[in-house]
Amino acid sequence: MNTATASPLTSAATWSAHLDDRPVAIAVSASLIAVLGGDGQLLILSAAGAILDRVTLPVAGLVAAWSPDGRLLAVGGPTGAAIWTATNGLVPLPGHGWCAALAWADAGRLAVATGRSAHVYDAAGATVPVLSWQTPPAASTVTGLTWLRDGRELAVAAYGGVTCFTKTRPKPARRFDYTGSLLDIAASSDGRWLVSGNQDASVHIWRTRDGDELEMSGFPGKVSAVEFHSAGRWLYADGGDQPTIWDFAGTGPRGRQPAMLRLGGLVGSTRYAWHPQEPLVAAADSIGEVGLWEAPSLAAGELNAPQVTLVAAGEPVTALAWFNADALIVATEAGDIFFLGTSGA
Amino acid sequence: MTDSLDPRVPVTVLTGFLGSGKTTLLNRILTEQHGLRIAVIENEFGEVGVDDALVLDAQEEIFEMNNGCICCTVRGDLIRILSALMRQKNRFDRIVIETTGLADPAPVAQTFFMDDELGSQLRLDAIVTLVDAAHITAHLDEVKPEGVENEAVEQIAFADRIVLNKTDLVGADELTEVTDRIRGINAVAPILPALQAGVTLAEILDVGAFDLQRVLDFDPTFLVETEHCHDLSVTSVGLEIPGEVDVEKLNTWLGELLSTKGADIFRSKGILAPAGSATEYVFQGVHMLFDGAEGREWGERERVNRMVFIGRNLDRDQLDASFRACVVSQ
Incomplete structure (x- = not known):
């Protein structure tokens, strides 16, 4: 494993840009950067910081995600989702409803939270995705989506639990109940674990094989973001202003304490990002500091100071993303976007 | 404002x-x-x-x-x-x-x-x-x-x-x-x-x-006026008792009241004079959720405890008696 602590990331921005909005999400492809604002402003930037497009979503912006091949950008807001492509610009998807969750599977399959249902579009080879199937309505607006079994099964989170669907059968394939309001879900890359972050300040964990459950409550606030590192062993969970990292190695997290991340200011749910390869997490805070932590060297049950602290912004950071493996994009409340590249670049 | x-x-x-x-x-x-x-x-x-x-x-x-x-x-x-x-x-x-x-x-x-x-x-x-x-x-x-x-x-x-x-x-x-x-x-x-x-x-x-600092910002005369509607299952009960309250006793009573009758008590508000404190204690609740803070200095004012409950099947006499039991004589 690389010692990413020796990361040559620099606090001095290679370039910066500005969004006339409060950034809520950053999505990156191999070559493009999309920054979405809470009022619905969407900025598409090249890796060098050139502005390629600037469009606006109706009502507000909530979420953004690139297709795995980087051709299509999906964005969601209170009235629905849309697709941005370099050739067509922004094209709305037909479904109407609150969209705060998007999940791409390989082979161009896109799941879109649409009110109480999830709509699945087929975007393979097309510039305009086609509606393929949709789930029956959940108990509440859909809050989280994730694909299981190589994109054959879709897990849908809402009030009352997670329901899994496949295209061919209208009935739920599996159901994981939890009496509470689920805010986000994540699945480990091997599909063994399903995790929800909840309004009641808890994290709920299911072993998908047999539904065995585990719960960690007592976070300082609601847990609105959970995400596994791509290799699947480590989980990030925010909880109020106390982000934690969980170790799922071996038989899972039962009996283990999570490691807590410490920054200078308050840390919110969207201000973290897993490195695309290394088990390295970046998190930013309300005073503009960005910290880097290597998951394997964290002390469980303790507060861990960052191994590297980058002072990036000097104002609250509202969104954060890695660009490829060697740069961080930091967006602040005021709409300033900083590209922190490697010092040698 | x-x-x-x-x-x-x-x-x-x-x-x-x-x-x-x-x-x-x-x-x-x-x-x-x-x-x-x-x-x-x-x-x-x-x-x-x-x-x-x-x-x-x-x-x-x-x-x-x-x-x-x-x-x-x-x-x-x-x-x-x-x-x-x-x-x-x-x-x-x-x-x-x-x-x-x-x-x-x-x-x-x-x-x-x-x-x-x-x-x-x-x-x-x-x-x-x-x-x-x-x-x-x-x-x-x-x-x-x-x-x-x-x-x-x-x-x-x-x-x-x-x-x-x-x-x-x-x-x-x-x-x-x-x-x-x-x-x-x-x-x-x-x-x-x-x-x-x-x-x-x-x-x-x-x-x-x-706003807790504006709790009970109303005309206290209603306290004596509500009796004529005793046939209604949802009513307001206002209580006003001079003196200082024993905080521990009061907490025990209110805690029990809201946990057992919370579903019936829609709103509650109060300004209290805790024994030994120079400032008011103000609170308000929605069902059993409860929010409290220090209010103004009492200064030279007479210490008076006031509470209002709006709810279903409220027993005024019982509430009054329980409240009085928390007051320590001056």
């Missing part, structure tokens, strides 16, 4: 039956020349539509918390929508939430107690209930099946301000009757008579009804 140092955005909850004039009032709020950016969250498809205002639809999504406490139900749709509003660059000066005629106001109010993120950026300003003077009596008299709430009663019981609308549709006697009827349920909230929902906006917006 409330403390201008509080940077949190005030949220007004507008309740009332279909036909009570909510849409008219909303349009008034939106069109009046106040220079404010207002966001409206509505449950019903009204005819509200003003260029400058953001109007969002909300489908009522009632969430119980995992602890199983019925009093801790919140409105998931509001958490979601309000959180998104708070992430916008152009913040709103006011937020108005319109509920359906059949909505229970409790989960709406409890949402602001139960979600820290919202509570840090928004403050529940007041629950404003619109009442149609000509039809409210029929709604109040409507007999519901066992276990089903009469929403009209609940909406009046929860209110911080009651707009008694369409007063031109009833005679003077009937108006007095309706007013007394409302008073019998909620003795605390000011009643604002109106034609076509024509109230002064300052009387319903940014009034700080949930």
